[in-house]
Amino acid sequence: MVLSIGERFVSNDQQVHSGLERWRFKVIYILLGIVFSIYIVRLFSLQIINGEAYLQQSEENRIKNISVQTLRGNLYDRNGIVLAQNAASYNIAITPALLPEDEGTREQIYRELSTYIQVPVTNGIVTDKSARFFTPCQTDFGIKEIVLIGDTNAPFSPVNVKCNVNNEIAMVISEKRGTWPGVSVEIEPVREYPTGYLTAEIVGFLGPITAENKDYYEDMGFVAGRDKVGFGGVEYSLDEILLGKNGLRVVEVDAAGKEIRDVQPPLAPVPGNSIRLTIDTRLQAAAKTALLDEMNFWNTWLNRIQSQNGVVIAMNPKTGEILAMVSEPTYENNRLERYIPEYYYNQLSQDPLKPLLNHGISAMHPPGSVYKMVAAVAALNEHVVTPEQEIPCPGTISVVQKYSANDPGIPREYVGYDRNGHGMCNFVKAVGLSDDIYFYKIGGGFENDVPNGGVGVWRLKEYAEALGYNRPTGIELPGEVSGLVPDPTWKRIYRAENWSTGDTYITTIGQGYVLATPLQVLQSFAILANDGKYMQPTIVKEILDSDGNVIQAFKPKLVWDLTKDPLIDILDENNKPTGQKRVIEPWVIKYAQMGMRRVVEDGTATKAMAKLEIPSAGKTGTAEYCDNVAQEKNLCQPEAWPAHSWYVGYAPYDDPEIAVVAFVYNGLEGASVAAPIVERVLQTYFDLKAIDATGGFE
Amino acid sequence: MFRREFWRNFDFFLFGSVLFLCVFGLIMIRSTIAGNIELANYVNRQATFLGIGMAVMLGVTVLDYHYWKSLSKLMYVFILAFLGIILIIGTTSFGAQRWLEVGLVNIQPAELSKIVVILVLAHYFSHNEKKPKNLRWLATSFILVAGIIVPIFLQPNLSTTILLAVIWFSMLWISGLPTKYVVIFGLGGIALGLIAFPFLEPYQQERILTFIKPDENARHGNTYNVEQALITIGSGGLLGQGYNSGTQVQLRFLKVRSTDYIFSAIAEEFGFIGTLILIAILIFVIVRCIRAARLASDMYGALIAFGFATLIAFQTMVNIGVNLRLIPVTGQTLPFISYGGSSLLSLLLGIGLIESVLLHRKTL
Structure with missing residues (x-):
């Protein structure tokens, strides 16, 4: 086409200078024609065929999405004290x-x-x-x-x-x-x-978006390398409430990256919601101080590092609100405010005391005598004993240890903590004195005192689970473990050994294979204190929007009521569920409460609770253990195993407002180590209540 | 010369389309400034040069082109001296000694040398029109051109070197270069290219290499400009984004947009249809120049016209080819349209010479 136009323009004029050859011009025209044809084909390909793709690229050049950073929600305690902002x-x-x-x-x-x-x-x-x-x-x-x-x-x-x-x-x-x-x-x-270290185990901390969860957060519009997300505690577990939503501006930029204008109306960021926790920072401080003081006292008194690890949790048994949760040691989350310093993080993660772990929910230990309440409730409800029935409770008993029905067995001595024994015991006295022999007998049966094998391991498990053991409580904190309530099937699978009669005895007193978190222990007592009603433990009081308006108010959640919801499987003679279920009778729970009241009035914790004027109830626990730490130190000597110290108490006895658990790792006796901590927390609770009632600090 | 008959042979089509291209160039340069203060006076400068260029063109048109014959030797000596001075004291701009400041105006000797090469070669070939086209004829023309090419190559200015070589070859061709030499030239050219490559400046080598094998990682490297040019052209589509509205031009993603890549800017703002019309007009100008060569009444006039036709055609092809990423990057501007005073002046002077050849053919 180009050629023909050229030819026509030239052919109109006949004259060509004699020295020039026509064919040489033709070659030139052909060359021009070829080159420009290629150019036009190329242009057609660029602009028409691939035009859309190039337009796309040009848009990518000029349009930039700018994420406008949102503000994370705050965390407050129940009285509005700022925990994170x-x-x-x-x-x-x-x-x-x-x-x-x-x-x-x-x-x-x-x-x-x-x-x-x-x-x-x-x-x-x-x-x-x-x-x-x-x-x-x-x-x-x-x-x-x-x-x-x-x-x-x-x-x-x-x-x-x-x-x-x-x-x-x-x-x-x-x-x-x-x-x-x-x-x-x-x-x-x-x-x-x-509040830093005081509440770090609850509040947690933030960290960068990591390579693993980059896609997840980027889909939600967050920017890796700029925005931070929860790494621990409530900051992690309630991240979605706190996060908010980034805004978006679509802008036109020039080649140097200078913003020219907004291409679309900008999308404003949506700030995250704030959360009012159930924690009372004052009580938290009291609990932490009580725990640290007690551990320091014993470390000083004994002139050795006896214990550095402990837990105190306070809860309102009627609502499930966690008022304080101390896990010691923890970490200084205010050192992680800006970024996570590598040396500090390494120090924390390599510390054998595991300060990054919330020991209240993520560590499980043998509960010891506090677990006796399971057998206590089971024995009465299953009519293994009557509350008034008097049973001999000497210092030791001899039981034939059998691994199967036909096993002739070897007699073995079972000792109580008091070698002198307590004479004759009824139910309330046995709970009050935490008499081991009484509980062995009702748990595993003994001769004619408690015939037919007592409660037995299978029924014990039914009651333990009804009281909240063997499952996570579902509190809004990360890393909760489920604990362990053993049964013969479990032992065969995980220990490759048959269940022995002795296993039942030691399970009854919370030793052997039983494991529980401090929160589970507290929960089981809260259920008993609350007349059998299991209230969902929670750390969230209210959710507030960015203007401080309550968008989700607190409503206590009943998980189950033991006296109304039939949860206990009735087992046949082979310990298989018959399909029928029963409730726990209210009078059984009343007797359990009476037993726990006896602990304070005239029992193992009478001395520790003497100063508390408000009537309280509770249960001590001294849980022998032999874990990897103790084995390394060669502490697991027969008859002289190391022990964790437990105490759970609640008050006022007749109308409980607060239940407190104290756990001291390797703390020895429950009555002398853990109980005083609970006493101080209860005392502080009622002091604070009095202050608040008179107008407090206002 | 003020008679009607005198202007009868004036090619108004050629003049009209050149004027159109120049004015269109001004309009495009205005668009490509894209708010850059440093480029703000480009339109005025280019308009000034256009005015001067038009006056020069008309002056040269009226003047009988045969007068230039007598100036050939003088011009040749002058340009050699000029290039020599530049090599020694020239102002370094963009890494190359291409400019010499004379008063307020920078004169680009490379532009001047194009005109001189065409006039000198036209003189030489027409003078030896009747002599045999042997090796001696060829060698003499080579030596004439080499005197100008070598200092320019040493500046270094590869694009002008190649352009001058092409002009020389095309004038040889039209003067009747025997076919066997063409074959030898073809082979020799390839051999020369391979031998010369190691002696090129590193940046020149790099340009050729990036063209052959683009480096994927070089986002801001050498491929950036060319890649942006392609995106700019492609985003124009069929009808373009409109004058002053091309995003890649106005937001300055397209670099060197008032000179080397002005074609891409036109392609974005006026689309496939616009560029097609532009190419058609450029081809028309080239063809009208070749027509002048065919109509010339003597060999000298024909060779002048053909030389300038080659100059315009080659610059157009190289510039558009670079924009379309069909040939390696060289600093060749788009005739009449790209910003650049010296280039516009010499091109308009060339058009003046071609019109002179047409006007003065009856006087023979």
């Missing part, structure tokens, strides 16, 4: 494109700035590699090098040269705005934990 952190940043043209002026700015922020004007060499690993705030580069990297990456984006400067420096530098073009003060929200 956002605070402004001032960073000094330089926008390379806005710096003055003149190199001398720039140098001048760098030098003056350097004196304020203590960052050298120049330090290090920028290479491809060092530039790729460059992270603002965590770099040794000087100002010049940081600006160079920023200028290469995005000249119109501010790059931080110094992070977290104090208010005064931020003020001074923001006043220099006019004379230092390009230097700015950027405000970055950081998480602040005013």
Whole structure:
């Protein structure tokens, strides 16, 4: 086509100079025709065939999605004390494109700035590699090098040269705005934990979005490397409530990255909801202090490190609200506010005391005598004994240890903690004195005192599970474990051994294979204190929107009522469920409460609770254990095993408002170590109640 | 010369389309400034040069082109001296000694040398029109051209070197270069290219290599400009995004957009239809120049016209080819349209010479 146009224009004129050959012109026309035809085909391919794809690429060039950071919700205690909030952190940043043209002026700015922020004007060499690993705030580069990297990456984006400067420096530098073009003060929200170590085991901390969960969070619109997410405690488990939603601006940018305009109406960020926890920080402080004081006292008294690890949990048994939850040791979450310092995190994760773990829910231990309440309730409800029935409770008994029905067995001695025995015991006296022999007899049966094998391991398990053992409570905290209530099937599978008669005896007193978390132990007592009603334990009081309006009010949740919901399987002679179920009779629970009251009035905890004027009830526990730590120290000697100290108490006895568990790892006797801690927490609770009633601090 | 008959042979089509291209160029340069303050005076400067260029063109048109014959030797000596001076004291701009500041105006000797090469070669070939086209004829023309090419190559200015070589070859061709030499030239050219490659400046080698094998990682590297040019062209689609509205041009994703990549800018703002019309007009101008060569009444006039036709055609093809990523990047501008005073001046001077050849053919 091109050729023919050319030919026509030329052929109109006949004259061609004699020295020129026509064919040579033709070659030129053909060449022109070929080249321009190729060009037109190429243009057609670029603009028409692939036009859409290139248009797409041009849009990618010019359209930038900017995520507008939202604000995370706050955490408060039940009285409105701030446990976690956002605070402004001032960073000094330089926008390379806005710096003055003149190199001398720039140098001048760098030098003056350097004196304020203590960052050298120049330090290090920028290479491809060092530039790729460059992270603002965590770099040794000087100002010049940081600006160079920023200028290469995005000249119109501010790059931080110094992070977290104090208010005064931020003020001074923001006043220099006019004379230092390009230097700015950027405000970055950081998480602040005013109560720090006191509530770290509950509140937790934040961390960066990691490679594993990057897709998950990016789908929700969060930006890896900028936005932070929950890593521990409530910050982790209730992350979705707290997170909020980032806003979005779709802007047009030019080649240098400068924003020109919003292409779409910007989507404002939705701030996260705040949570009012059920925790009372004052009670938390009292509980922590009581625990630490008690452990320090014994460590000093015994002149050795007896114990550094313990748990105190306080709960309102009628509502399930957790009022305090202390797990010692824990960590200083206010040291993790800005970022997670590697050395500190390593120190925490390698500490054998496991401070990153909430021992109240994530550690399980033999419960010891506090577990006797399971057998106590079971024995009465199953009519194994009557409450009034008097049974001999000597210092020791001999029981034939059998591994199967036909096993002739070996007689074995079972000893109570008091070798002198307690004479004759009825139910309330046995609970009050925590008499081991009485519980052996009702748990596993003994001659004619308790015929037919007592409660037996299978029925014991039914009652343990009804009281909340062997399953996580479902509290809103991460890492809860389920504990263990053993039965013969479990032993065959996991220990490759038959269940022996002796196993039943020691299970009855919370030893052997039984494992429970402190929260489970507390929960089982809260159920008994609350007349058989299992209230869902919770840490969340209310959920508030960003303006502080309550959007989800607190409503106690009943999990089950033992006296109304038939939960106990009736077993046949082969210990298989018959399909029928029974409830726990209210009078059984009354007797259990009477037994626990006896513990305080005239029993194992009478001395420890003497000062508390409010009538309380409770149960001591001294749980012998032989775990890996004890084995390493060669502590597991026969008759002299190390022991954990337990106490659970509630008050007022007739109308309980608070139930408290104290657990001290390797703390020895429950009555002398754990019980005083509970006493102090109960005392503080009622003191605080009195203060609040009179108007308190207001 | 003020008689009607005198202007009868004036090619108004050629003049009209060149004027159209120049004005369109001004309009496009205005769009490609895209808010850049440093480029703000480009339109005024280019308009000034267009005005001067038009005056020069008309002056040269009226003047009988045979007068230039007598100036050939003088011009040749002058340009050699000029290039020599530049090599020694030239201002380094963009890493190359291509400019010499004379008063307020930067004169690009490379532009001047194009005109001189065409006039000198036209003189030489027409003078030896009747002589046998042997090796001696060829070698003499080579030596004439080499005197200008070598200092330009040393500047270094590869694109002008190649352009001058092409002009030389095309003038040889039209003067009746025997076919056997063409074959030898073809083979020799390839051999020369391979031998010369190691002696090129690193940036020139890199450009050729990136063209052959693009480096995938070089986002901001050498492929960036060309990649952006392709995106810019492609995003134009059929009808374009409209004048002053091309996103890649206005947001400056397209680099060197008022000179080397002005074609891409046109493609984005006026689309496939617009670029097609532009190419058609450029081809028309080229063909009208070749027509002038065929109509010339003597060999000298024909060779001048053909030389300038080659100049315009080659610059057009190379510039568009680079924009379309069909040939390696060289700094060739789009005739009449790209920003650049010296280039516009010499092109308009060339058009003036071609019109002169047409006007003065009856005087023979």
